[in-house]
Amino acid sequence: MEKIAVTGIGIVAPSGIGRRQFWANIKSGRSFIKKITRFDSSLYPAHIAGQIDELDKYSNVSERLLKKMDTFSHMALIASELALQDAGIDIKQEDPNLVGIFLGNAIGGWLYAETELRDMYIEGREGVSPYMASAWFPAAPQGQVSIYYGIKGFSKTIVADRASSSEAIGYAKKTLGKNKLNLILAGGMEAPVSPYALLCCNTYGGLSVNNGHPESAYRPFDKKKSGFVIAEGAGIMVLESEKKAHARGTNINAYITGFGSTCDGVDRINPDPSGVQLARAIKLALADAKLNIDQIDYVSLDGLAMEVWDKSEAAAIKSVFGSRAKDILVSCPKSMFGNLLGASGAVDLIITILAMEHNLIPPTLNLNQPDPLGLNYVALEAKPAVINKALIISRGRGGINSVLVVERA
Amino acid sequence: METKEKIKEVLVKLLKIKPEEIKDDINLADGIGVDSTEMVETVIALEKEFSTKLGPKEITKFSTVNEIEKVINSKIGK
Numbered sequence: 001m002e003k004i005a006v007t008g009i010g011i012v013a014p015s016g017i018g019r020r021q022f023w024a025n026i027k028s029g030r031s032f033i034k035k036i037t038r039f040d041s042s043l044y045p046a047h048i049a050g051q052i053d054e055l056d057k058y059s060n061v062s063e064r065l066l067k068k069m070d071t072f073s074h075m076a077l078i079a080s081e082l083a084l085q086d087a088g089i090d091i092k093q094e095d096p097n098l099v100g101i102f103l104g105n106a107i108g109g110w111l112y113a114e115t116e117l118r119d120m121y122i123e124g125r126e127g128v129s130p131y132m133a134s135a136w137f138p139a140a141p142q143g144q145v146s147i148y149y150g151i152k153g154f155s156k157t158i159v160a161d162r163a164s165s166s167e168a169i170g171y172a173k174k175t176l177g178k179n180k181l182n183l184i185l186a187g188g189m190e191a192p193v194s195p196y197a198l199l200c201c202n203t204y205g206g207l208s209v210n211n212g213h214p215e216s217a218y219r220p221f222d223k224k225k226s227g228f229v230i231a232e233g234a235g236i237m238v239l240e241s242e243k244k245a246h247a248r249g250t251n252i253n254a255y256i257t258g259f260g261s262t263c264d265g266v267d268r269i270n271p272d273p274s275g276v277q278l279a280r281a282i283k284l285a286l287a288d289a290k291l292n293i294d295q296i297d298y299v300s301l302d303g304l305a306m307e308v309w310d311k312s313e314a315a316a317i318k319s320v321f322g323s324r325a326k327d328i329l330v331s332c333p334k335s336m337f338g339n340l341l342g343a344s345g346a347v348d349l350i351i352t353i354l355a356m357e358h359n360l361i362p363p364t365l366n367l368n369q370p371d372p373l374g375l376n377y378v379a380l381e382a383k384p385a386v387i388n389k390a391l392i393i394s395r396g397r398g399g400i401n402s403v404l405v406v407e408r409a
Numbered sequence: 410m411e412t413k414e415k416i417k418e419v420l421v422k423l424l425k426i427k428p429e430e431i432k433d434d435i436n437l438a439d440g441i442g443v444d445s446t447e448m449v450e451t452v453i454a455l456e457k458e459f460s461t462k463l464g465p466k467e468i469t470k471f472s473t474v475n476e477i478e479k480v481i482n483s484k485i486g487k
Binding site for chain 1: 424425426446447449450453456
């Protein structure tokens with residue numbers, strides 16, 4: 001099967017918009033988690049997040065269109081544009097029937113929805129924008145991006161909690177591998193920094209309430225882990241076959257060579273503490289990439305900073321890699337800007353590709369006392385290292401395990 | 410303010426367009442690209458502006474500003 005190349009990267013994150021600004025902030029190991037300023041969240045148990053304040057500066061979207069969509073679609077449009085620019089693609093020159101979109105997100109467009117629902121209860125049904133129906137649902141960004149660029153090919157939106165965008169990228173890889181399309185915009189977007197979405201995340205019980213010290217609140221794999229911190233943004237990449245990328249004479253950032261996906265099937269929220277099915281997803285991804293465990297140099301961790309999640313993730317890595325587990329470099333860079341939920345896998349993949357390009361592994365922030373032990377964590381500061389082949393682990397509530405393999409171009 | 414000016418003001422505010430883009434005798438779909446969802450919003454805004462009710466087919470995206478003016482004037486007794 002032909003290799004699938006990443007030829008363009010579009011990133012919209014709390015730690016930067018566009019690959020250059022994003023990487024500069026990631027490699028410096030700075031925290032971008034702050035108190036939420038978009039609305040008064042002071043009465044929520046957790047009221048810190050990775051928030052994006054300058055979206056409009058990067059947007060070409062007209063005001064007329066903007067009022068019809070939620071922030072998560074807006075972020076998807078900006079990330080798509082950045083990815084296409086990065087790939088040097090003029091989409092009007094492509095056959096629209098052979099271009100697709102594969103995006104993932106977990107919660108939909110709640111900022112739009114809750115504003116309109118409030119109006120419904122205050123003003124009655126006439127107070128609700130007629131765009132509500134098409135703005136909030138999880139596939140709305142796929143629709144908006146396809147309309148904006150006139151994309152007509154086979155496309156999908158995948159909802160699989162925090163593993164959504166990894167699943168979307170995995171299925172995009174499979175689809176390109178069958179020669180069904182010429183290129184795919186793949187990734188995810190999430191906008192949970194809204195009153196209702198934040199409330200739901202709080203109710204779930206997994207958020208850190210260390211509001212007094214936002215920068216040190218998210219501490220995956222640290223002994224003092226206290227839960228995760230939500231973040232908003234989008235990560236979208238241009239994927240195409242290696243042959244097509246070579247024919248265009250474009251720069252290839254990396255190859256996506258493996259995808260493995262399993263379910264725990266044990267609990268509505270928590271993962272299987274043994275990590276058995278995550279281990280199987282890792283093995284499936286490695287088999288898909290035709291790699292063995294000795295060839296992996298780096299693992300990008302899901303790192304929810306909750307006891308059962310971090311422990312089962314470490315257990316899965318140890319069970320697959322055996323004695324090598326203590327040598328392979330691992331890190332969880334999202335500790336710097338927060339967990340983008342359904343978009344987190346795409347952003348982790350982008351970070352790993354940039355890490356490969358710059359021979360530098362971004363750190364896990366706040367990792368002072370590793371727990372569990374036995375993994376080779378890159379903590380506190382970025383570490384120079386050559387990465388040729390890496391794994392990206394993404395997991396979702398209800399026991400969704402999704403693993404991607406990425407290889408240096 | 411005359412009915413027609415008020416109608417145009419509603420359209421400008423709702424659709425974030427410039428007043429000069431609106432031509433009195435070209436229908437809303439062809440002239441300023443109003444789609445069916447924007448039309449729902451437009452009808453609700455016009456009903457509020459003129460304190461009246463508009464039937465589902467009295468005004469459509471294929472109506473011109475001149476035609477909308479006529480319908481509204483007949484409703485408000487102008």
